[in-house]
Amino acid sequence: MEHNLHNGDTAGKDEVKSPFLIGVAGGTASGKSTVCKKIMEQLGQAEMDHTQRQVVAISQDSFYRELTAAEKLKAQKGLFNFDHPDAFNEELMFDTLQLILKGHKVKIPSYDYRTNSLDFENMLVIYPADVVLFEGILVFYFPKIRDLFHMKLFVDTDSDTRLARRVPRDINERGRDLDAVLTQYMTFVKPAFEEFCSPTKKFADVIIPRGADNTVAIDLIVQHIRDFLNNRSCHGSTGNMALYMNLDLGVADGGALAGGDAVASGSSNTYNAIRRFSTLCKELTMKGNVFFETNKNLPHH
Ligand SMILES: Nc1ncnc2c1ncn2[C@@H]1O[C@H](COP(=O)(O)OP(=O)(O)O)[C@@H](O)[C@H]1O
Ligand SMILES: Nc1ccn([C@@H]2O[C@H](COP(=O)(O)O)[C@@H](O)[C@H]2O)c(=O)n1
Numbered sequence: 001m002e003h004n005l006h007n008g009d010t011a012g013k014d015e016v017k018s019p020f021l022i023g024v025a026g027g028t029a030s031g032k033s034t035v036c037k038k039i040m041e042q043l044g045q046a047e048m049d050h051t052q053r054q055v056v057a058i059s060q061d062s063f064y065r066e067l068t069a070a071e072k073l074k075a076q077k078g079l080f081n082f083d084h085p086d087a088f089n090e091e092l093m094f095d096t097l098q099l100i101l102k103g104h105k106v107k108i109p110s111y112d113y114r115t116n117s118l119d120f121e122n123m124l125v126i127y128p129a130d131v132v133l134f135e136g137i138l139v140f141y142f143p144k145i146r147d148l149f150h151m152k153l154f155v156d157t158d159s160d161t162r163l164a165r166r167v168p169r170d171i172n173e174r175g176r177d178l179d180a181v182l183t184q185y186m187t188f189v190k191p192a193f194e195e196f197c198s199p200t201k202k203f204a205d206v207i208i209p210r211g212a213d214n215t216v217a218i219d220l221i222v223q224h225i226r227d228f229l230n231n232r233s234c235h236g237s238t239g240n241m242a243l244y245m246n247l248d249l250g251v252a253d254g255g256a257l258a259g260g261d262a263v264a265s266g267s268s269n270t271y272n273a274i275r276r277f278s279t280l281c282k283e284l285t286m287k288g289n290v291f292f293e294t295n296k297n298l299p300h301h
Contacts, residue, residue, distance in 0.1 A: 019128070024134065025135070030155040
């Protein structure tokens with residue numbers, strides 16, 4: 001069955017907003033959605049009407065591919081591997097993110113874990129926003145999709161904690177029984193995490209140890225997004241954000257600010273934001289709250 005997932009609307013003819021796209025990866029039940037929720041709450045976005053939001057969050061689960069009848073039967077018995085990259089519709093995910101980056105409004109299905117299927121009756125409308133968080137276990141797995149992100153976060157929660165959280169969640173919220181959850185975990189979830197998800201940690205710009213418990217890391221990211229939003233409202237484009245996201249923060253070698261052009265061409269607001277962010281990064285890395293990778297994977301604008 002074909003589904004038209006977007007209606008081609010943009011924010012308006014004169015002002016096409018291209019959002020800053022943040023990928024949020026991590027193992028199952030690491031706290032990816034909770035981290036996104038906390039970011040939205042701290043930015044005052046969670047309670048806001050969704051047509052007005054500056055920051056929106058999307059789950060990769062909306063891009064599971066539709067199962068054949070035979071696969072559905074397997075899934076009902078816990079014998080389908082939802083943690084393998086083949087379980088996702090990579091092309092649709094890529095096309096949708098491209099549309100979002102072009103400032104289009106898109107419609108995506110929600111996901112129903114009880115029936116293991118996409119729910120086209122409950123479509124989610126994603127309105128053009130300034131910042132888009134895209135979270136899921138394999139958002140950094142596909143190179144074409146990975147390259148779309150302006151910033152990549154990896155939520156790094158230890159596997160015992162993740163299992164301890166997944167079991168009650170899957171029983172209470174996803175309609176599973178204990179036996180099925182544990183069998184699926186040992187057969188598919190754990191091996192696929194090790195093979196496909198965990199290796200993508202190396203692509204992250206920022207690794208968040210302990211997930212949503214790490215309020216320091218979340219505060220830092222929130223401040224960074226705030227600086228971006230303030231900067232964008234002054235300058236009306238993503239240009240300056242791209243400049244300071246491309247900085248080599250130099251955490252390992254004494255923390256010197258690189259990217260003289262950014263400082264020279266930016267406003268004093270931008271300069272102060274860069275300085276604040278760089279100093280905070282150095283301090284936090286020393287305290288083990290966040291791990292920074294130098295931004296070698298970021299696209300150049
Ligand atoms: N820091 C935390 N402390 C306690 N429970 C948490 C914490 N973070 C997440 N959870 C719970 O663990 C489960 C999985 O969290 P979630 O954010 O949905 O993870 P993910 O999106 O990575 O699958 C949820 O039931 C959530 O409420
Ligand atoms: N029908 C499905 C689809 C997915 N899963 C599991 O969900 C996990 C990903 O979601 P998180 O919120 O935990 O990141 C993944 O590990 C799949 O095993 C499922 O059980 N059933």
